[in-house]
Amino acid sequence: xxxxxxxxxxxxxxxxxxxxxxxxxxxxxxxxxxxxxxxxxxxxxxxxxxxxxxxxxxxxxxxxxxxxxxxxxxxxxxxxxxxxxxxxxxxxxxxxxxxxxxxxxxxxxxxxxxxxxxxxxxxxxxxxxxxxxxxxxxxxxxxxxxxxxxxxxxxxxxxxxxxxxxxxxxxxxxxxxxxxxxxxxxxxxxxxxxxxxxxxxxxxxxxxxxxxxxxxxxxxxxxxxxxxxxxxxxxxxxxxxxxxxxxxxxxxxxxxxxxxxxxxxxxxxxxxxxxxxxxxxxxxxxxxxxxxxxxxxxxxxxxxxxxxxxxxxxxxxxxxxxxxxxxxxxxxxxxxxxxxxxxxxxxxxxxxxxxxxxxxxxxxxxxxxxxxxxxxxxxxxxxxxxxxxxxxxxxxxxxxxxxxxxxxxxxxxxxxxxxxxx
Amino acid sequence: xxxxxxxxxxxxxxxxxxxxxxxxxxxxxxxxxxxxxxxxxxxxxxxxxxxxxxxxxxxxxxxxxxxxxxxxxxxxxxxxxxxxxxxxxxxxxxxxxxxxxxxxxxxxxxxxxxxxxxxxxxxxxxxxxxxxxxxxxxxxxxxxxxxxxxxxxxxxxxxxxxxxxxxxxxxxxxxxxxxxxxxxxxxxxxxxxxxxxxxxxxxxxxxxxxxxxxxxxxxxxxxxxxxxxxxxxxxxxxxxxxxxxxxxxxxxxxxxxxxxxxxxxxxxxxxxxxxxxxxxxxxxxxxxxxxxxxxxxxxxxxxxxxxxxxxxxxxxxxxxxxxxxxxxxxxxxxxxxxxxxxxxxxxxxxxxxxxxxxxxxxxxxxxxxxxxxxxxxxxxxxxxxxxxxxxxxxxxxxxxxxxxxxxxxxxxxxxxxxxxxx
Numbered sequence: 018x019x020x021x022x023x024x025x026x027x028x029x030x031x032x033x034x035x036x037x038x039x040x041x042x043x044x045x046x047x048x049x050x051x052x053x054x055x056x057x058x059x060x061x062x063x064x065x066x067x068x069x070x071x072x073x074x075x076x077x078x079x080x081x082x083x084x085x086x087x088x089x090x091x092x093x094x095x096x097x098x099x100x101x102x103x104x105x106x107x108x109x110x111x112x113x114x115x116x117x118x119x120x121x122x123x124x125x126x127x128x129x130x131x132x133x134x135x136x137x138x139x140x141x142x143x144x145x146x147x148x149x150x151x152x153x154x155x156x157x158x159x160x161x162x163x164x165x166x167x168x169x170x171x172x173x174x175x176x177x178x179x180x181x182x183x184x185x186x187x188x189x190x191x192x193x194x195x196x197x198x199x200x201x202x203x204x205x206x207x208x209x210x211x212x213x214x215x216x217x218x219x220x221x222x223x224x225x226x227x228x229x230x231x232x233x234x235x236x237x238x239x240x241x242x243x244x245x246x247x248x249x250x251x252x253x254x255x256x257x258x259x260x261x262x263x264x265x266x267x268x269x270x271x272x273x274x275x276x277x278x279x280x281x282x283x284x285x286x287x288x289x290x291x292x293x294x295x296x297x298x299x300x301x302x303x304x305x306x307x308x309x310x311x312x313x314x315x316x317x318x319x320x321x322x323x324x325x326x327x328x329x330x331x332x333x334x335x336x337x338x339x340x341x342x343x344x345x346x347x348x349x350x351x352x353x354x355x356x357x358x359x360x361x362x363x364x365x366x367x368x369x370x371x372x373x374x375x376x377x378x379x380x381x382x383x384x385x386x387x388x389x390x391x392x393x394x395x396x397x398x399x400x401x402x403x404x405x406x407x408x409x410x411x412x413x414x415x416x417x418x419x420x421x422x423x424x425x426x427x428x429x430x431x432x433x434x435x436x437x438x439x
Numbered sequence: 440x441x442x443x444x445x446x447x448x449x450x451x452x453x454x455x456x457x458x459x460x461x462x463x464x465x466x467x468x469x470x471x472x473x474x475x476x477x478x479x480x481x482x483x484x485x486x487x488x489x490x491x492x493x494x495x496x497x498x499x500x501x502x503x504x505x506x507x508x509x510x511x512x513x514x515x516x517x518x519x520x521x522x523x524x525x526x527x528x529x530x531x532x533x534x535x536x537x538x539x540x541x542x543x544x545x546x547x548x549x550x551x552x553x554x555x556x557x558x559x560x561x562x563x564x565x566x567x568x569x570x571x572x573x574x575x576x577x578x579x580x581x582x583x584x585x586x587x588x589x590x591x592x593x594x595x596x597x598x599x600x601x602x603x604x605x606x607x608x609x610x611x612x613x614x615x616x617x618x619x620x621x622x623x624x625x626x627x628x629x630x631x632x633x634x635x636x637x638x639x640x641x642x643x644x645x646x647x648x649x650x651x652x653x654x655x656x657x658x659x660x661x662x663x664x665x666x667x668x669x670x671x672x673x674x675x676x677x678x679x680x681x682x683x684x685x686x687x688x689x690x691x692x693x694x695x696x697x698x699x700x701x702x703x704x705x706x707x708x709x710x711x712x713x714x715x716x717x718x719x720x721x722x723x724x725x726x727x728x729x730x731x732x733x734x735x736x737x738x739x740x741x742x743x744x745x746x747x748x749x750x751x752x753x754x755x756x757x758x759x760x761x762x763x764x765x766x767x768x769x770x771x772x773x774x775x776x777x778x779x780x781x782x783x784x785x786x787x788x789x790x791x792x793x794x795x796x797x798x799x800x801x802x803x804x805x806x807x808x809x810x811x812x813x814x815x816x817x818x819x820x821x822x823x824x825x826x827x828x829x830x831x832x833x834x835x836x837x838x839x840x841x842x843x844x845x846x847x848x849x850x851x852x853x854x855x856x857x858x859x860x861x
Contacts, residue, residue, distance in 0.1 A: 030475045031651065034465030036458050039480070044454025051453045054487055056480035058461070065476055196457025206550040209511050211673065216512065227450055228591075237454075292721075292742070298728025299714075303741045307830055309797055317748035319741060320714075320724045326739035374731055387684025402544050405570040407727055409593050 021077035086151035099361030194247035231416025331355035353389035443499035472615030507592030508573035616669035653838025753777035775811035
C-alpha cells in the first residue's frame with residue numbers, strides 16, 4: 018500500500034521550524050511496509066490544502082495529514098478534509114465532554130472556538146488526544162484512508178503509535194525491514210562501482226547508498242510477510258556487501274556511529290586513547306566523548322593551538338617548528354610521540370592543519386592537514402587536502418582522524434596476527 | 440513572486456534524515472520576500488519527479504530543487520529538470536575541468552560516473568560548488584526559474600548564498616532587506632513577551648523570532664524601492680528592539696556567531712582564554728577555535744575527562760572530588776581556578792556534568808551541568824539542568840558556557856567602569 022504525508026502549517030513554509038513530524042511519520046510508515054512517494058507541506062489555506070488533498074487521495078491509499086486541528090480560525094484541516102471526503106461536520110459528544118473535562122481539570126474556561134474541536138466529520142473514527150485538546154480522526158472510503166493528526170509532536174506521536182499503527186496493521190499484513198552496512202575510508206562512487214551489479218539487479222531486497230562525511234552507509238531493505246522472512250531476504254545480500262567491502266565495513270548495527278566503532282575497538286583491545294589538536298581545537302576529543310562509556314579508554318586530551326603549547330605540553334622541538342612549520346609531517350609526528358608519552362596512552366592522535374580562511378600559503382594552502390596516529394609507539398602520519406570553509410575542513414579532519422585511528426589499530430593487530438611483530 | 444521547494448531523496452521519504460534543507464531554504468526565501476506555498480518531497484523516481492516539477496513550474500515563479508545531483512544512477516534531478524524544461528544535456532568544459540582538478544588535488548581517480556556531473560542542461564547557468572563535485576544549475580524560461588542545488592547542506596548553503604540570492608534579487612525590482620538582532624541568555628517566550636506590541640502591529644517592516652540553542656534571533660525585514668529606503672524602515676525598529684533587549688544583544692551582524700562575539704570581546708579587552716572540559720570533551724574549545732583569528736587569545740586547553748586528569752592537570756583536590764563528586768559546584772570552581780593558573784590565562788572556563796545516558800543518579804540526574812568561569816581570578820559558577828540525549832545536552836552546555844563567558848566578562852568590566860574595583 019502507498020502512503021502520502023501532508024504537513025499543514027505556515028510556520029513550516031516560512032522555515033520557522035524544521036519538519037520533524039515528516040521524518041517521524043515517514044520512518045514509521047516505512048517500518049509498516051508502506052511505500053511513501055510524496056510528502057507535501059502546505060499552509061493554512063483552504064483552496065491549496067483541498068487541491069493537495071484531492072491529488073493525494075487519488076494517487077495514494079493512505080493520506081496522513083498533520084497540523085491545523087487547533088481551535089483558531091487558521092486551523093482548517095478538518096473542515097477541508099470533510100469537504101474533500103464529502104462528509105458533514107457534526108458535534109461529537111465524547112469529544113465535547115473531553116474538552117469540558119480538559120478545561121475543568123485545569124480550572125480554566127474553554128473559549129468559544131474550543132468547541133470547534135468537538136465538530137467531527139460524520140462517520141469518522143475519533144482518535145483520543147490525552148496530550149492536548151484536538152482529537153485526531155480517520156475518514157475512510159473506497160478511494161482512501163485519510164488520517165488527521167495534530168501538529169505538536171508530543172501529541173502526534175502517541176496518537177500515531179496508539180491508534181494509527183493498529184489501524185494500518187489491519188489494512189495490510191506484511192513488513193518492511195532494513196539493515197545498514199556502514200563503511201569508511203572509501204568514497205561513495207567507489208562503493209557504487211564495487212556494488213554496481215547488485216544495484217542494477219535490485220528488486221526485493223533493494224539497496225541504496227548514502228554518503229556521510231568520511232563514510233558511506235549502504236542500506237538493504239526487504240518487504241516480506243513477516244520480520245523473519247524479510248531478514249532471510251536481507252541476510253545474503255548483506256553478507257555479499259560485507260565481503261566486497263572487506264575491512265572498510267565498521268558496523269552493520271544501525272545504532273553504531275564511526276566514533277562508537279573506534280571506541281569499541283579500543284575497549285576490545287584494552288587500549289587507552291588521547292588526542293592533541295591544533296586546527297580541530299577539541300572537536301576530535303569531543304566526538305569520541307560523545308560515546309557513552311568512553312571513560313574506560315579516554316582519560317585526558319590537549320588542545321595545543323599555539324606553537325608554545327605544542328612545545329610546552331607535548332615537547333615538540335623548537336627546531337622542528339622553525340624548520341618545518343607547525344603544519345608539517347614532522348610536527349604532527351612529534352606531537353603524537355610527545356602526546357603518547359605525556360598522557361601515557363596506548364593510542365595518541367595528533368592533528369595540525371590550515372583550516373583557513375586565513376593562514377594559507379602557496380606551499381601550505383588552506384585545507385592542508387596532517388594527522389599522526391601512534392599505536393604503542395608505531396607512528397603513521399597522513400597528509401590530507403580538504404576543501405570548504407573553516408568548519409567543513411575541521412569536520413572532515415575529525416572524520417579522517419577517526420578513519421585513520423581505526424585503520425592504524427587494525428593494522429597493528431593484523432601485523433601481530435601475521436607474525437610481523439610479537 | 441512565488442517560490443516552491445522540491446526536495447529529492449528516498450532517504451527523506453524513508454525518514455532516514457530530517458529535511459533541514461527545506462527549513463533553511465524556506466527561511467531564506469521568506470527573507471527575500473518570496474511567498475512559498477508548497478514544499479514537496481519526492482524520491483529518486485523520474486516519473487514522479489517530472490510530474491511534481493511540471494505542476495510546480497505551472498503554479499510558481501521560482502522552483503528550487505535540492506538533491507539528486509550526485510554521480511550515481513539514482514541521481515536524476517538534472518536529467519528530469521532538463522526534460523521538463525526541454526533542454527539537452529551537454530558537457531560543460533568548466534565543470535569537467537573542475538572535476539579533474541578536484542580528484543587530482545586529492546590524488547584519487549574519478550570513476551566513470553563522476554563525469555555525469557559535468558553534463559549540464561543547455562543554456563543553464565552553472566553554479567560552482569567548491570565544497571563537492573556536483574555543480575548547481577539554474578534553467579530559466581518564460582514560465583519559471585528552476586534552480587537545482589546539491590543535497591548536502593554544506594554544499595547547498597554556500598551555493599544558495601553566493602549565487603542564488605543575487606540571482607533572485609535581480610528578478611524583482613525593489614528590494615527586501617533584513618537585519619537580525621541576536622540575543623543570548625534570554626528565552627524565546629520572554630523575548631516575544633517583551634516585543635509583543637511590535638509583533639502584533641507589524642506590516643512593513645515585519646518581525647520574526649527564531650529560537651536557536653542558547654540564543655534567539657530577532658529578524659526585521661522590510662520591503663522598499665531601494666536598499667537605502669529599506670534600511671531606513673528597519674533602523675528605528677532595530678533600535679527599539681536593542682533598547683528593550685539591553686545587554687542580551689550580542690550582535691546585529693548576520694555574520695557574527697555567538698562564539699565570534701565572545702572572541703571579539705576577548706580580543707577587544709586583551710584577554711587570553713582557555714577551557715577545561717569534562718562532559719563536553721573539547722567541544723567548547725572546538726567551537727571557540729572555529730573563529731578565524733582566535734589564535735590571538737586562545738593558546739591551549741585541556742580535556743579532563745577522568746578524575747585523575749582533573750587532579751593531575753588542573754590540581755583539583757582529591758578531597759573535593761571525594762566529598763562533592765566530579766559533577767559539583769566545588770569541582771567546577773577548582774577546575775577553573777587550577778586551569779587559570781596552569782594555562783596562565785585571563786579567562787578560564789571549566790565544564791563538568793552528567794551528559795548521560797548512563798551515570799545519572801537521583802541526586803545528580805542526567806542533564807545536571809556546572810560551568811565555572813574565572814575572569815582574572817573572579818570565579819562565577821552556574822548550575823544548569825538540560826534535557827535531551829547526550830549530544831543535545833553537550834551542545835546546550837557549550838552554548839551556555841559561551842553565554843556565561845560573555846556575561847562574566849561584561850560584568851567584570853562594568854564593575855571596573857562603575858568603580859567597584861580598579
